[in-house]
Amino acid sequence: MPFPCSSITRSVVILSITQIIGWGALFMSISVTGEAMAADLGLSRATIFLGPTLMLVMMAVCSPPIAGLYRRYGARLVLAAGSLLAVPGLWLLAVAGGPIGYFIAWAIFGIAGAACLTTSAHVFLAELAGEGARRAIGAQMLFMALAPSLSWPATDFLEAQFGWRGVPVIYGCLMLVICLPLHFFALPKMPVAALSRERTGAVCTKPGGEYRRIIALITAAIALNGSITWGFQLVVIDLFRSFDVADYLAVGFGSAIGVVQMSARLFDFLGANRWNGLSTGLVAALIMPVGLIVLSVGGGTAWSILLFLLLYGLSSGAMSVSRATLPLVFFTPAEYAGVAARLGLPLNLAFAAAPPFFTYVLSAYGNLAALTIAFISSLGTLLSMLALQRLLQKTGSMSA
Numbered sequence: 001m002p003f004p005c006s007s008i009t010r011s012v013v014i015l016s017i018t019q020i021i022g023w024g025a026l027f028m029s030i031s032v033t034g035e036a037m038a039a040d041l042g043l044s045r046a047t048i049f050l051g052p053t054l055m056l057v058m059m060a061v062c063s064p065p066i067a068g069l070y071r072r073y074g075a076r077l078v079l080a081a082g083s084l085l086a087v088p089g090l091w092l093l094a095v096a097g098g099p100i101g102y103f104i105a106w107a108i109f110g111i112a113g114a115a116c117l118t119t120s121a122h123v124f125l126a127e128l129a130g131e132g133a134r135r136a137i138g139a140q141m142l143f144m145a146l147a148p149s150l151s152w153p154a155t156d157f158l159e160a161q162f163g164w165r166g167v168p169v170i171y172g173c174l175m176l177v178i179c180l181p182l183h184f185f186a187l188p189k190m191p192v193a194a195l196s197r198e199r200t201g202a203v204c205t206k207p208g209g210e211y212r213r214i215i216a217l218i219t220a221a222i223a224l225n226g227s228i229t230w231g232f233q234l235v236v237i238d239l240f241r242s243f244d245v246a247d248y249l250a251v252g253f254g255s256a257i258g259v260v261q262m263s264a265r266l267f268d269f270l271g272a273n274r275w276n277g278l279s280t281g282l283v284a285a286l287i288m289p290v291g292l293i294v295l296s297v298g299g300g301t302a303w304s305i306l307l308f309l310l311l312y313g314l315s316s317g318a319m320s321v322s323r324a325t326l327p328l329v330f331f332t333p334a335e336y337a338g339v340a341a342r343l344g345l346p347l348n349l350a351f352a353a354a355p356p357f358f359t360y361v362l363s364a365y366g367n368l369a370a371l372t373i374a375f376i377s378s379l380g381t382l383l384s385m386l387a388l389q390r391l392l393q394k395t396g397s398m399s400a
Contacts, residue, residue: 007128007188008129008132008136011188013143015121018079019121019147021174022086022116022117022175023117025171025175026086026089027052027113028147028155029151029152029155031236031237033164040165041098045359046359046363051105054103055107056110057348058107058110058111059110062115063119064345066114066120067337067338069115070120070127070337075120075127076124076183076184076187076190080184081115082115082120083112083116083175084176084180086112089105089109090169090175092104092108093106114344119341122340123337124187127190134277134325137321138265141265142265145263145265145317145320217387218330218388219343221285221326221381223351225284225285225288226323226347226350228288228377228378235362243299260309260312265320265321277328278326281323282385283318284317284319285315285378285381288312288316291315292375294311295307296368296375300367327339361373
């Protein structure tokens with residue numbers, strides 16, 4: 001039986017806090033500190049952005065084994081363990097003197113992130129809320145839109161006060177004194193098998209040809225979109241800089257994306273009883289190529305950047321919800337942990353390539369080449385979503 005609404009609401013708030021801190025600490029802060037890191041460690045910016053790539057590769061490798069930990073211990077303990085493991089990684093980064101220590105720290109981030117970041121948070125909500133998982137995950141994703149808007153300015157301030165090495169020290173303390181206790185003590189304790197096993201409205205419940213088609217299409221849609229949202233967002237500040245936008249404006253524009261993303265997620269959350277993850281994803285997939293065309297045609301002028309921010313933020317905000325809830329269209333909440341863990345391997349490998357790839361394209365070929373590649377990826381996302389919609393209509397089944 002799902003837990004009471006009060007427990008679900010409390011869990012959404014707790015996970016929103018810990019996910020914002022976790023993503024800021026382990027992933028987003030490098031968008032601000034990367035330049036200072038490169039200068040201090042004697043590495044190129046492209047090499048610096050191999051750090052997040054290594055993290056995502058490690059998350060991909062760790063994702064399938066963690067599915068067994070969900071079944072054995074529950075997502076709450078997995079989240080707590082990941083928060084604890086992140087601390088030595090952050091403090092190791094703070095004292096890194098060269099590439100070896102730097103990349104070891106990012107490898108630890110990957111192991112910790114697989115346990116304490118998005119997938120585990122959503123698996124916990126699926127365990128807790130059962131058939132109400134779609135709305136609970138949507139609510140948590142609503143608050144997660146604030147992550148870049150909070151973490152980038154906060155990181156910029158901390159770097160100005162304490163240097164780039166002080167940033168991971170402070171984030172490590174936050175993981176230790178805020179995230180770990182909240183995960184371990186504040187989240188509701190429940191039996192590992194608390195999730196209801198009723199199969200209400202699932203399109204596919206057993207591995208087979210249809211199962212593989214669904215997984216392949218979901219993977220294609222999310223991976224292609226993730227290359228221009230989840231991965232591309234790391235270099236969006238550099239993209240604005242490439243249009244000769246002042247540094248402080250580039251950071252401000254990049255931070256503003258989070259506000260628009262939150263608006264998109266709020267709109268989706270308010271209509272969650274009428275739309276599922278596939279409907280949300282289709283709308284997001286339609287908007288993204290338009291935004292990329294606007295920025296390309298406008299050439300980085302103020303109006304094109306502002307309109308791009310609006311369209312990009314709306315699309316990426318809606319797609320982030322779709323990415324988290326799309327499996328619930330085709331599978332039951334009871335199957336969510338296994339499906340999410342299975343998707344984690346190919347998706348994180350695809351996401352891992354995006355930051356260094358777009359950093360290289362920007363530096364070697366310019367912003368037009370980067371935007372062209374992003375546009376092609378956005379079309380691939382749209383085609384994959386349309387194929388999923390057709391498959392869903394063919395089955396004649398749709399989950400709530």
